[in-house]
Amino acid sequence: MTSWPGWPSSPEAAMDEELQRLRSILDSLQAGTWEWHIPSDTVIVNDRWAQIVGYTLQELEPVTGRTSVALCHPEDLSHSSQRMTAYFAGQTPRFDSEVRLRHKQGHWVWVRDSGCIVERDGTGRPVKLVGVRQDITERKQAEELARSEGDRFLALARVSNTGVWEWSQTQRLLWASPEYFTMLGRNPGDYVGHLTLAQVWVRWLHPDDLERATQAFADYLAGGAIGMYESEFRMLHANGSWVWIWSRGSGLSDANGLPQGRVVGTHINITSLKQARAHLRESQQQLELISNNIPDAMVFQLDCGLAGEQRCMTYISQGVQRTHGLTAEAVQQDASLLYRQLLPEDAVHLQKVERASIANFSHFKVEARSRLPDGSLRWFMVCSSPRRLDNGHIVFDGIEMDITERKQREQEIFALNTRLEQRVQERTAELQAALQRLEQAQEGLLQSEKLASLGALVAGVAHELNTPIGNAVTLASTLQQAHRRLQQQVASGLTRGALNDYLVDVQEGGEIIERNLQRAAELLGSFKQLAVDQTSTQRRRFDLQALVQEIALTMRPAIRKTRHQLHCTIAPGVTMDSYPGPLGQVLMNLIGNALVHAFAGNAQGNIWLQGEPVEEGWVRLRVSDDGCGIPTRYHKRVFDPFFTTRLGQGGSGLGLHIVYTLVTGLLGGRIALESHRGAGTCFLLELPLHAPASAPDTGAAAPK
Structure with a gap:
């Protein structure tokens, strides 16, 4: 038998050559081979089958169906079993499965098993299954990376509310992400399958933007979809409003840089940006x-x-x-x-x-x-x-x-202020001089008030001393007459009876003269102390009741000239460590004020001077009358200096001011006025039993 050059010389040689060719192909694919004898569950594999999972063939022998099961990822076992069952049932033309196997070093390796039945028994049941195993780890990692990048891109588009689209020039179809529709208030589920530009773009464009926007995209495609496409236009929202869209895209190229006929891009809602720009x-x-x-x-x-x-x-x-x-x-x-x-x-x-x-x-x-x-x-x-x-x-x-005008005004104001300052200085000097004259006049009036008090004191002294001294003078005159009679009787012949009468008259007259002169001495002592108190601010301890009695005695002549009555009721045993002179002047001024002002038009009136201790360390004095009262409009002014309702009639307007100053200053107390028109007037004084060491501020508080 003649053999052709290059042809196998025999069928056996041809089979060997075919096997060698298959081995070469498998080696180039770096694929592992396996042959599974199902009844005995034995598997014949090559070295590459074991190398894929990092083992030598000797380390895995004997290899059975359970070897792969032991290495398989738990999550992939059911998948591989289902694929094998489907193939045995004739549902798939071959067995094909992708699973993860545990590598010897501990990591997972993706493999793909592909095989087919090569032998069945008499009943048609599978006996032998052969196939190949490929390491597809790199492919799976690339797919996972691509899927991760795609998911990341879509997630970013979703988070940023960016619509993603892809236009196929060859198919003239559009794919769009859900955000493409949701930014227009539309349900993405209503727009699935093959979409056209007319369906989901052109018909929603604003009439004023339609021609410009479509022409811009057409020009980009006509230019070969090279570079970037960019356009702004308005699209109709489902609620009837218009949404400003910024559309950007780019044509895709193949590995050789040639256009693929596909353009991908994004839609971004820039309505807020447009509104912000307008604002x-x-x-x-x-x-x-x-x-x-x-x-x-x-x-x-x-x-x-x-x-x-x-x-x-x-x-x-x-x-x-x-x-x-x-x-x-x-x-x-x-x-x-x-x-x-x-x-x-x-x-x-x-x-x-x-x-x-x-x-x-x-x-x-x-x-x-x-x-x-x-x-x-x-x-x-x-x-x-x-x-x-x-x-x-x-x-x-x-x-x-x-600010030129303001500066001019400032200069004018400065000049005016300078003139005003000069005038103020001049006026101040005038006022100071007037104040000095006023103070001198006020001091003179105060001295007049003090002299008036001394005048009342002198009048009281004269009146009170008049009786005892007058009696003494009368009796002295009587005794002088008796003495002349005695001389006459001595000359004519003094009888015992006449002498006895003379002695009786002399004794009685002497006793009467002694009593009256003793009374005059007592009065002079009291008036002397009162005069010292009235003309000085000497501090001493004194009995309040005794001081009031002396004041009443002093005021008696002035009161007797009227039909008014002074009633003094002072609690006994009230001893004060204070200033009797200023206190006496206060009480005399208040009594005198009542005599002058309280009973205008009244033939007869009453003045009460009452005193009693209040809480510990304080005494309350009341000087009241049943006169005509003080009008309410004058209440806040009665203590002001020079305020008087009898201007030109002898009133200086300083009496009550002196009272207020002494009470709230030197005496350390407080004075208040209670008066109603037609219902009399009451001055309420509250004084400490121990006057302060130094004069407090005017208006110092006292217990209520």
């Missing part, structure tokens, strides 16, 4: 309108560079024309036009203030003078604050106001 434009217009219409002022933004090395006006209002005679355009081109108008000393000061503000990033306010093109000199106030922009530049935002 910003409106605010800018309002700000510009306001800044341009501020009278006698200009608003500016000054760029000072990265570290204050330059001065460039990035914005200045039209007010610069009114305040500096320069156009806004000219100043924006050359900011030095403004600086050159400054007076030299003010320019130096402003630059110093600006440098300090930049160094500390602090607000500043400065006044400066500028010489305008028309030659006039104007005052300006500059208020500004620095801040740093995103590009690192430092800018001043501020306002400059023309």
Whole structure:
């Protein structure tokens, strides 16, 4: 038999050659082979089968069906079993399964088993199954990475509410993510399957944007979908409103850089951004309108560079024309036009203030003078604050106001204040002189009041001494007459009876004269102490009842000239360590005030002087009357100096003021007035039994 060149010489050789070729193919694929004898559960494998999981063949022998089960990941066992069952049942053309196996080093290895039945028994049951095993770990990792990246991209799109879309030029179909529809208030479930641009884009475009938006996308596709596609348009929301969309996309290329006919892109809802931009434009217009219409002022933004090395006006209002005679355009081109108008000393000061503000990033306010093109000199106030922009530049935002008129007013006010100060000084000198004269007059009146009190005292002394001295004089005259009679009787012949009568008259007269002179001596002693008290502020211990009796005795002559009555009721045993003179003057002034003012038009009235101790260390005195009372409108003024209702009728207006001053000052107490028109008047005094060591402030509180 002749054999052709290159052909096997025999069937056996042909089979060997075929087996060798298969081995070469399997080696190139680095695939493991396996042959499973099902009835005996024995598996014949090659070295590569064991190497895939990091073992040698000897380490795994004997290999059975349970060997793979022991190495398989628990989560993949059911999957592999289901695939085998489906193949044996004829549901799949071959057995094909992907599972994870435990590597010898402990990690998991993805493998793919593919096989088919090569032998069955007489009943058709599988006897032998052969196949190959491939390590697909790298492929699985790549798939997992791609899936993770895809999930991450879709998650980012979902979180950012970004709609993702893909357009196929060849199929002319559109795929869109759920966010593509939800940002338009639509249910993504209503838009599944094959979608067209007309369905989910063109028909929702705003009429004013339709032509422009569709033409822009068509032009991008016509240009080969090279570079980036970008467009802004409005799409109809399900609620009838319009949503501004920023659409961006890019064509996909293959490994050779050739277009694939697919464009992927995103839809971003920029409605809020559009509204914010509109509001910003409106605010800018309002700000510009306001800044341009501020009278006698200009608003500016000054760029000072990265570290204050330059001065460039990035914005200045039209007010610069009114305040500096320069156009806004000219100043924006050359900011030095403004600086050159400054007076030299003010320019130096402003630059110093600006440098300090930049160094500390602090607000500043400065006044400066500028010489305008028309030659006039104007005052300006500059208020500004620095801040740093995103590009690192430092800018001043501020306002400059023309304060020339204010400065003129300040100068006028300063001159006026100077004149006023001079006038105030002159007037103050006049008032001081008048006050000095007034104090002298007041001192004179106070002395008059004291002299009046002494006059009352003298009158009382004269009246009280008149009786005992008069009696003594009368008896002395009587005794003198008796003495002359005795001399006559002696000359004519003195009888015993006449002598006895004379002796009786002399004895009785002497006794009467002695009693009257003793009474006069007692009165003089009392009046002497009262006079000392009235003319001094000597402090001593005294009995309040005795002091009041002396005062009543002193006031008796003045009271007897009227039909009024003085009733004194003082609790016995009240001893005070105070100033009897000032206290006596207070009581005499109050009694005298009642005699003068309380009973106008009344023929007869009563005055009560009452005293009793209150809580520990204090005594309460009441000087009251049943006269006409004091009108309510005068209550707050009765203690004021020189206040009197009998002006021109002898009243000085100092009596009650002296009372108030002594009670609240030297005596350390408090005085109050209770009076109603037609119901009499009561002065209530509350005094400490021990006067303070030094005079307290006027109005010192006392117990109620």
